Amino acid sequence: MNPDLDLSIERVIRAPRKVVWGAWTDPANLAKWWIPAPAVCRVDRLEVRPGGAFVTRMSDDGVTFAPHVDACFLLVDDFERIVFTNAVDSGWRPANPDPVAMTAEVTLHDHADGTDYRIVVRHGDPAARDRHAELGFADGWGTVADQLTRFVESAR
Amino acid sequence: MAQYLAKLDGVFLALADPTRRAVIHRLGRGPASVGELAAGATMTLPSFMKHVRMLESNGLIHTAKSGRVRTCELNRERFAVVEDWLAQQRRLWEERTDRLERFVTKPKEKDTK
Numbered sequence: 001m002n003p004d005l006d007l008s009i010e011r012v013i014r015a016p017r018k019v020v021w022g023a024w025t026d027p028a029n030l031a032k033w034w035i036p037a038p039a040v041c042r043v044d045r046l047e048v049r050p051g052g053a054f055v056t057r058m059s060d061d062g063v064t065f066a067p068h069v070d071a072c073f074l075l076v077d078d079f080e081r082i083v084f085t086n087a088v089d090s091g092w093r094p095a096n097p098d099p100v101a102m103t104a105e106v107t108l109h110d111h112a113d114g115t116d117y118r119i120v121v122r123h124g125d126p127a128a129r130d131r132h133a134e135l136g137f138a139d140g141w142g143t144v145a146d147q148l149t150r151f152v153e154s155a156r
Numbered sequence: 157m158a159q160y161l162a163k164l165d166g167v168f169l170a171l172a173d174p175t176r177r178a179v180i181h182r183l184g185r186g187p188a189s190v191g192e193l194a195a196g197a198t199m200t201l202p203s204f205m206k207h208v209r210m211l212e213s214n215g216l217i218h219t220a221k222s223g224r225v226r227t228c229e230l231n232r233e234r235f236a237v238v239e240d241w242l243a244q245q246r247r248l249w250e251e252r253t254d255r256l257e258r259f260v261t262k263p264k265e266k267d268t269k
Contacts, residue, residue: 005242007242007245007246007249009249009250011253011257013256013261014257015260019260020256023259023260024256029259033252033255033258033259034255036251036255100241102245104249119249119253121249
């Protein structure tokens with residue numbers, strides 16, 4: 001883990017590991033949670049095996065669908081681990097995804113209360129960061145974001 | 157990326173004015189009518205409306221008219237463009253995990269498994 005580039009999430013989900021696995025690997029299930037409502041998700045390809053395609057599209061009106069994820073599974077251990085990346089697209093072509101290239105690793109373990117669910121997302125150095133530097137925000141960027149967030153939140 | 161920068165420009169342009177910042181600040185507490193918002197400003201209503209329209213066209217607020225009252229509401233998603241990129245990705249994955257959790261713990265969904 002590189003704290004400047006990576007993020008991790010750990011959570012205990014109160015559902016059996018097989019159910020969580022099914023939510024990830026069944027296209028109809030994935031479509032129900034992958035994208036926030038009211039946007040509609042369409043799972044075009046979900047070939048859950050190493051090298052398999054992972055393609056989802058999204059729509060605001062349920063009619064016109066725009067590209068969302070075009071990625072490739074790197075590793076799959078049934079009921080335990082899924083690793084995929086958008087740095088290589090579903091056709092194995094090296095990609096330059098917006099806003100940033102990443103590899104996501106999802107691991108599931110049994111837990112007394114359900115499933116020990118962990119995600120590690122490793123990012124490439126994002127294009128956005130370079131653009132921020134160009135804009136002169138490189139150092140002050142985090143501060144600006146924090147201040148603005150506090151400004152908006154404080155009024156709540 | 158170009159789209160992202162255009163959004164970013166819009167946000168900063170919209171916030172580069174004390175009247176508009178005051179409107180954002182007030183709307184942080186919840187929706188308000190144009191009348192309420194204008195009451196705090198020292199300018200004519202038409203001038204004030206220009207600021208409201210600018211905030212709306214840059215996507216920082218939504219407005220809706222009901223009868224004679226136009227209500228303004230903050231569009232919090234819009235502020236996400238000024239978040240640090242890693243914070244933004246973290247939020248995306250946290251929210252994604254929230255939705256997964258809700259999906260697998262809904263009793264109905266469990267029964268179908």
